[in-house]
Amino acid sequence: TSSAVPKTTYTDSNYTAALDEQMQTLCSNAKAAGVIVMTVSLDLVESKAAEKKAMTALKACASDSRFRKDPSDPSKPAKLYWNATGATLSDNF
Incomplete structure (x- = not known):
């Protein structure tokens, strides 16, 4: 995750932010690689x-x-x- 997501904050909203960021990265990388x-x-x-x-x-x-x-x-x-x-x-x- 990026520095926008604190690594030592253990809250539901922080976990959600981290997962959202990971999903965006995964989607971008997949599409950049030509995956539909x-x-x-x-x-x-x-x-x-x-x-x-x-x-x-x-x-x-x-x-x-x-x-x-x-x-x-x-x-x-x-x-x-x-x-x-x-x-x-x-x-x-």
Whole structure:
């Protein structure tokens, strides 16, 4: 982790910050190496702040689709991210 995350602070928020930083680094390194990253969240809702933050991070990590377009802006590629429920998981994949 970077110096922005204290190494001797043992709090939930510090652990979360460290994990968030590690995930961003992992995603950046994977995409830089040419890996296509697909991300999936299960049963998360945007109305809960922590879950929305997780969804945002997973979407940011996901690669751009080479074929699908973003439904909200067809000039951009869709992200390879899905928020599935137990009921829709098999339909999505």
